[in-house]
Amino acid sequence: MTRLFLTIPALVLICLAGLFAALPAQAQPLRLQITEGVIEPMPFAMPAFVAENSAGAQFSEGLARVIAANLSNTGLFREVPRQAHIGRITSFDAAVTYSEWRAVNVQALITGAVAVQGNRMTVKFRLFDVLSGQQVGDGLQFAGTTDSWRRMAHKVSDAVYSRITGEGGYFDSRVVFISESGPRTNRTRRLAIMDQDGENVQFLTDGRAMVIGPRVSLTGERILYTTYETGTPRIALMNTQTGQRQFVGDMPGAQVFSPRFTPDGGGLVFSAARGGNTDLYRMSLGSGQMQQLTSSPSIATAPSFSPDGRFIAFESDRSGTSQLYVMPASGGEARRISFGQGRYSTPVWSPRGDLIAFTKQNAGRFHIGVMRTDGSEERLLTASFLDESPTWAPNGRVIMFTREAQGGDPSLFSVDITGRNLRRVPTPGPASDPSWGPLRP
Amino acid sequence: MTLTSKALLILAGLALAACNNPRAGGTFGGGGADGFGDTGGFQDAGIMTGNLGDPNDPRSVAHFQQRIGDRVFFTTDSSSLTSEGRATLEAQARWLNQNTQFSIVMEGHADERGTRDYNIALGERRANAAMQYLISQGVSANRMRVVSYGKDRPVEACAAQRCWDVNRRAVTAIAGVTG
Numbered sequence: 001m002t003r004l005f006l007t008i009p010a011l012v013l014i015c016l017a018g019l020f021a022a023l024p025a026q027a028q029p030l031r032l033q034i035t036e037g038v039i040e041p042m043p044f045a046m047p048a049f050v051a052e053n054s055a056g057a058q059f060s061e062g063l064a065r066v067i068a069a070n071l072s073n074t075g076l077f078r079e080v081p082r083q084a085h086i087g088r089i090t091s092f093d094a095a096v097t098y099s100e101w102r103a104v105n106v107q108a109l110i111t112g113a114v115a116v117q118g119n120r121m122t123v124k125f126r127l128f129d130v131l132s133g134q135q136v137g138d139g140l141q142f143a144g145t146t147d148s149w150r151r152m153a154h155k156v157s158d159a160v161y162s163r164i165t166g167e168g169g170y171f172d173s174r175v176v177f178i179s180e181s182g183p184r185t186n187r188t189r190r191l192a193i194m195d196q197d198g199e200n201v202q203f204l205t206d207g208r209a210m211v212i213g214p215r216v217s218l219t220g221e222r223i224l225y226t227t228y229e230t231g232t233p234r235i236a237l238m239n240t241q242t243g244q245r246q247f248v249g250d251m252p253g254a255q256v257f258s259p260r261f262t263p264d265g266g267g268l269v270f271s272a273a274r275g276g277n278t279d280l281y282r283m284s285l286g287s288g289q290m291q292q293l294t295s296s297p298s299i300a301t302a303p304s305f306s307p308d309g310r311f312i313a314f315e316s317d318r319s320g321t322s323q324l325y326v327m328p329a330s331g332g333e334a335r336r337i338s339f340g341q342g343r344y345s346t347p348v349w350s351p352r353g354d355l356i357a358f359t360k361q362n363a364g365r366f367h368i369g370v371m372r373t374d375g376s377e378e379r380l381l382t383a384s385f386l387d388e389s390p391t392w393a394p395n396g397r398v399i400m401f402t403r404e405a406q407g408g409d410p411s412l413f414s415v416d417i418t419g420r421n422l423r424r425v426p427t428p429g430p431a432s433d434p435s436w437g438p439l440r441p
Numbered sequence: 442m443t444l445t446s447k448a449l450l451i452l453a454g455l456a457l458a459a460c461n462n463p464r465a466g467g468t469f470g471g472g473g474a475d476g477f478g479d480t481g482g483f484q485d486a487g488i489m490t491g492n493l494g495d496p497n498d499p500r501s502v503a504h505f506q507q508r509i510g511d512r513v514f515f516t517t518d519s520s521s522l523t524s525e526g527r528a529t530l531e532a533q534a535r536w537l538n539q540n541t542q543f544s545i546v547m548e549g550h551a552d553e554r555g556t557r558d559y560n561i562a563l564g565e566r567r568a569n570a571a572m573q574y575l576i577s578q579g580v581s582a583n584r585m586r587v588v589s590y591g592k593d594r595p596v597e598a599c600a601a602q603r604c605w606d607v608n609r610r611a612v613t614a615i616a617g618v619t620g
Contacts, residue, residue, distance in 0.1 A: 184598035210593060212557055226561075231546075232588045233561065255565050255589050258558040271558065273565035273589060276520065276573075299562040315559065321518075322559055345556040359556050385600070388556045404553075407600040433557065 030108055030129035030136045030164055041078040042164070044071060044108040045101060047089040049123070055116035059149050063114060063123060066153035070171045070197065071160065074398075075421030080106050092124060101130040108136075110160055119145050123152040127160055137163050150199060151440070158439070168395035171196060174437045175391075175400065176216045176223055177412060179203065180430040191225055193240065196393075196436070198426035204238065213389075216437040217261045223435075224248075224259040224268055235259045235270055237285070249283050249290075258301045262329075263309040269293065271301040280314060282329075293331035302346045305329065306353060306373070313337075313347035313356055313373075324358060326373065337375030346389060349373070352396035355417070359388045359401075368401050370417055381419040386410075391436045400425060402432040502543075502615045505536050512612040513571055517554070517605075520566035522574060530571060533613050534578030545580075547572045548612040549589040552605035557591055564589030571611035 046068040051057035071077040087100030092113035101109050112125040126139040142152045158169025179192040191204040191211050209229030216223050223238045235249045235256050249256045254274040267284045280293040280300045294300040298318040313326050322343040327334035338344040342362025360367040366387040371378040386404040404410040409430035415422045494501025513526030549568030551560035568587040576582050597604035
């Protein structure tokens with residue numbers, strides 16, 4: 001098929017620093033434009049945070065390490081190691097000696113300060129364009145409790161990332177996933193949530209019941225997932241703030257699974273399998289009203305709303321093999337959008353609305369790919385024995401997914417939408433079915 | 442003896458071993474149906490007990506599992522019964538029609554070579570195909586319910602064709618004595 005593009009465009013990092021002196025005053029000099037093609041990652045320096053009181057000193061290094069790791073993990077930035085530094089940041093407000101940073105080829109310099117009073121902490125940072133010798137944007141300050149110190153480091157990372165790339169960040173976000181343990185023939189599966197960098201793992205179910213396929217709401221505090229706790233698969237809705245939990249979407253004699261929130265959070269769409277046929281249904285969480293969206297004598301599952309709530313992408317084998325379709329959110333005629341070789345599954349609409357991520361099976365291999373929402377410009381980002389269940393970072397730049405090596409355990413990986421920067425996401429043991437939550441307020 | 446019937450015997454043994462493996466149960470369940478299938482036995486206050494009987498006794502559950510065979514297999518991405526599968530289900534139906542006190546959980550399973558949600562749908566299709574065949578052989582639909590585990594309850598864990606072949610299955614799990 002002519003729509004298949006197997007070449008994977010790489011990434012351009014264009015540093016415009018100092019090149020456009022004649023631009024209007026509001027244009028930021030330090031700029032990393034994420035397009036196609038490749039240039040070097042932008043070198044940055046992240047000295048230890050200045051401790052503004054003695055209690056703050058315990059966080060000086062940790063804050064800097066978390067920020068440096070976040071930026072480095074994007075593949076867009078490269079840390080100039082501390083040993084190479086000539087310049088020293090001993091005061092947050094003292095003037096920066098740019099020549100000392102230019103001498104070690106730093107382009108972006110991040111400075112920070114931390115103060116702690118009791119369990120309260122204040123974190124400040126500034127971002128400097130070393131080449132043009134200017135501060136980028138104003139300094140920013142975050143205040144919170146000391147036990148949320150990593151979140152503050154993520155907030156700084158998001159601000160730095162946004163100022164340089166012009167795109168939204170994704171570091172202060174969490175991922176819901178399934179934590180697995182035990183032998184494969186008798187697996188224990190627990191619903192879990194962690195920070196996007198794999199820290200602060202909390203378990204939300206005890207592992208006695210098989211749970212699969214969680215989806216976190218766009219506001220981040222509710223989770224839909226499929227549970228076998230009463231024998232057959234049912235859909236549970238959990239509020240992580242209150243701990244409340246209820247079954248939703250029960251249908252007599254049917255297996256219900258594959259739940260997703262509507263973009264407004266007021267309902268869900270899910271699959272119900274009965275009599276050898278799997279269809280999509282939509283349910284209002286307020287009224288409990290149920291609406292059947294598909295009625296094809298075939299499998300329709302893995303639904304995903306467009307961010308504006310107008311369309312649902314899903315997979316169906318109505319053509320004979322599993323392919324991707326898009327239909328109006330109220331049901332009705334579905335348009336097939338996948339036409340390449342192989343089978344296509346698990347379409348997931350990008351939060352930006354411009355792309356659909358999917359799983360593709362072809363010639364014994366699995367791929368995570370992206371295509372435009374009309375099916376054009378298909379690009380495969382990964383290839384392995386088994387890749388599946390893509391989920392988008394809140395800024396639509398990164399996809400996390402499940403990868404299982406042949407004969408190995410599943411784990412979580414992330415990849416940039418350009419196909420670069422494939423990384424394993426640390427988890428406490430085998431993990432699957434990630435669902436990436438929103439940027440936290 | 443065909444390879445498949447050997448596999449059946451081995452699998453029946455595995456199923457028995459699984460039943461002898463006590464696991465925390467209770468209302469949250471161990472993740473399985475309350476049955477003698479791949480994933481459980483009778484559950485009662487966290488202790489599982491399965492009175493399988495002697496396989497030489499034609500009325501025993503052990504006989505159903507080991508001599509008749511409690512499962513049928515499918516080819517990749519298919520829910521069509523094979524002629525071997527139909528023969529197994531016909532023998533199952535004869536036993537079930539003679540031992541009407543038992544209810545049945547028909548488990549549908551898939552191999553790992555697919556995505557999770559699709560495989561739940563495929564497992565349901567397989568379980569339904571096996572159940573419909575039992576109904577056509579006179580087993581009352583009221584005695585049966587379906588549960589699909591998709592790819593998440595394999596009997597064999599190797600990442601190779603020989604394991605996928607036995608994981609694509611529908612298991613007729615004897616679920617207990619009906620009221």
